[in-house]
Amino acid sequence: MSGNVMGGGWRARLGRSVLYITTFALALVWAVPMAWAVVASLRPPTDPLGRGDVWFAFPLTLENYTRALALAPFGQYYVNTIVVILMILAVQMVTITLAAFAFAHFNFPGKRAIFYLVLLQLMIPTTALLAPNFATIRALGLFDTRLAIAIPYFGSAFGTFLLRQVFLDIPRDLVDAGVMDGCRWWQLLRHIYLPPAVPTLIAFGLSSTAWHWNEFLWPLVITNSDQARPLTAGLVRFTQLGEIGAQWALLSAATLIVILPLFVVFLFFQKRFIQSFVYSGIK
Amino acid sequence: MTAFARLQRRRVSPLPYLLILPTFVFVALFTIWPMLLASYQSLFLQRLNMARYRTPTFTGFQNYVELFNDDRFHQVMHNTLIFVAGTVPVSIVLAFLFAMLVNQALRGIGVARLFFFYPTILPLVSAATIWMFFFTPDYGIFNTTLRALGYTGPQNWTGNPNLALLAVMIVSVWKNAGYYMIFYLAGLQGMPVDVYEAAALDGASGWQMLWRITFPLLRRTTLFITTIAFIGAFQTVDHIFVLTQGGPAGASTVLLYYLWEQRFEFLNVGVASALTVVLIAVLLIFTLTNFLLSERKEDAHVG
Numbered sequence A: 001m002s003g004n005v006m007g008g009g010w011r012a013r014l015g016r017s018v019l020y021i022t023t024f025a026l027a028l029v030w031a032v033p034m035a036w037a038v039v040a041s042l043r044p045p046t047d048p049l050g051r052g053d054v055w056f057a058f059p060l061t062l063e064n065y066t067r068a069l070a071l072a073p074f075g076q077y078y079v080n081t082i083v084v085i086l087m088i089l090a091v092q093m094v095t096i097t098l099a100a101f102a103f104a105h106f107n108f109p110g111k112r113a114i115f116y117l118v119l120l121q122l123m124i125p126t127t128a129l130l131a132p133n134f135a136t137i138r139a140l141g142l143f144d145t146r147l148a149i150a151i152p153y154f155g156s157a158f159g160t161f162l163l164r165q166v167f168l169d170i171p172r173d174l175v176d177a178g179v180m181d182g183c184r185w186w187q188l189l190r191h192i193y194l195p196p197a198v199p200t201l202i203a204f205g206l207s208s209t210a211w212h213w214n215e216f217l218w219p220l221v222i223t224n225s226d227q228a229r230p231l232t233a234g235l236v237r238f239t240q241l242g243e244i245g246a247q248w249a250l251l252s253a254a255t256l257i258v259i260l261p262l263f264v265v266f267l268f269f270q271k272r273f274i275q276s277f278v279y280s281g282i283k
Numbered sequence B: 001m002t003a004f005a006r007l008q009r010r011r012v013s014p015l016p017y018l019l020i021l022p023t024f025v026f027v028a029l030f031t032i033w034p035m036l037l038a039s040y041q042s043l044f045l046q047r048l049n050m051a052r053y054r055t056p057t058f059t060g061f062q063n064y065v066e067l068f069n070d071d072r073f074h075q076v077m078h079n080t081l082i083f084v085a086g087t088v089p090v091s092i093v094l095a096f097l098f099a100m101l102v103n104q105a106l107r108g109i110g111v112a113r114l115f116f117f118y119p120t121i122l123p124l125v126s127a128a129t130i131w132m133f134f135f136t137p138d139y140g141i142f143n144t145t146l147r148a149l150g151y152t153g154p155q156n157w158t159g160n161p162n163l164a165l166l167a168v169m170i171v172s173v174w175k176n177a178g179y180y181m182i183f184y185l186a187g188l189q190g191m192p193v194d195v196y197e198a199a200a201l202d203g204a205s206g207w208q209m210l211w212r213i214t215f216p217l218l219r220r221t222t223l224f225i226t227t228i229a230f231i232g233a234f235q236t237v238d239h240i241f242v243l244t245q246g247g248p249a250g251a252s253t254v255l256l257y258y259l260w261e262q263r264f265e266f267l268n269v270g271v272a273s274a275l276t277v278v279l280i281a282v283l284l285i286f287t288l289t290n291f292l293l294s295e296r297k298e299d300a301h302v303g
Helices: A010-041 A063-071 A074-105 A111-123 A126-139 A146-153 A157-168 A172-180 A185-193 A195-214 A217-222 A231-239 A248-268 A270-282 B003-010 B015-041 B062-068 B071-102 B109-121 B124-134 B141-148 B164-189 B193-201 B206-217 B219-235 B238-243 B255-265 B269-302
Strands: none
Touching (some): A010 A248, A010 B071, A063 A074, A063 A248, A074 A111, A074 A146, A074 A231, A111 A157, A111 B015, A111 B269, A126 A146, A126 B015, A126 B219, A146 A217, A146 B015, A157 A195, A172 A185, A195 A231, A195 A270, A217 B255, A231 B238, A248 B124, B062 B269, B071 B255, B164 B219, B164 B238, B206 B219, B219 B269
């Protein structure tokens, strides 16, 4: 494709400049919200935003961050978000590996039916079922706990499906050789199935982390105290505090407190992140 | 079928069932059971904020009859339709455009790709908190920009019944376009270069290649993106909590937000269950139709 675009000539060069400008103009428009939030969060609180003055104000200060941290227990929210994500990842890795192995390796009566039942979770996302699930969590006595936020995601149709695809790509000869050598099922899983699946597990883990760091509605309804509330629900509560109002600098600081850790991790592992999103989607 | 698989088939061992059990238990408890529970509860009148309706009483399809005769529900379905029909195609078209742009070999293209993609990893509520300022009347960035373009008068985006839903849709598109972009990007990078070279030798124009080669080859990618975008659109309500709370006068209330409101604000279990069933039905009909259509097209291709 690049073949006919790349030629010399003033038309080709003009075309390239137009593409170049379009690309970066659009990219800049897309970056404005984040850029503005960073700049605004560093404004002195004594200098509120006004007409014609929505960007820089000096001296830059971290005061908004210290105030935001003093007004809401963001430390606790961090702990909650991280605990929830670790719980989900730890359980998911085990459940999806075992289920994917069973679906890929064995033939057994009812396999298709069970597989489709599990895949139902892909079509009807858990968020849509929050009303009945709320009743279930109440009945289990888990309301307002971190476990309640995590537990609906302990089984993952998506992860199972993803990993099964990888397992199915493993050459049958290799598996059969393992069987002939008298490997038990966990040995097959450990030595033949799992090694080539590690990148997939990492990819799934990364996108699962981002997804659950983002999650809001389910934690909102299933938590009721700062002991269990994650960052997203905490932020919305913060925006609704009486004394906040339209203090944009303070709000930006609070917003960035919620965004930054995952964002920094993302910047460092950008390639890996994007790859894992593509990978976890397409496979 | 391999020898081993045939061997496995002959004697039914409990092992595979045991391996699937953990996954199945959680899927059963939080996907299958709630679907049944919602269907069942939707047949009962139960309102937790009224003493005499606290215990459920069977009313048949009364909740559905009430919903379908309720103007508020019509408004919600109308808003949902606009939200889905607006955000899904626009996000996908932008995603394709972005992917074409960042697939060029230009200096600094990685930065552009990063700028398009980063909204994906921002929590939607945080993004909405930032956008709340953009939509602020008078000195918000939207209005400042519009004024610079010659538009006069302060415009209250989130407080205007004609603009609130649009504001919510703009944030959704901004958040999702970069996410869908990476799938197109992956698709474009997997394109067979020789086909384009052959077409170029035959004198095909850029447009012809786009329509005859690129689009057909990206059909599966588009189908996949459409599916996740559609299912996602019904779940995307987080920013409504920050930006508009469904208002003004319900102008930006979509199906899932309404469901939340009925269950957790009005404590109306019966109607919330009926709404859950409606949501399930819409999602199932879409995914199954999509699946069947794509299967049929696959067959046509093979044949």
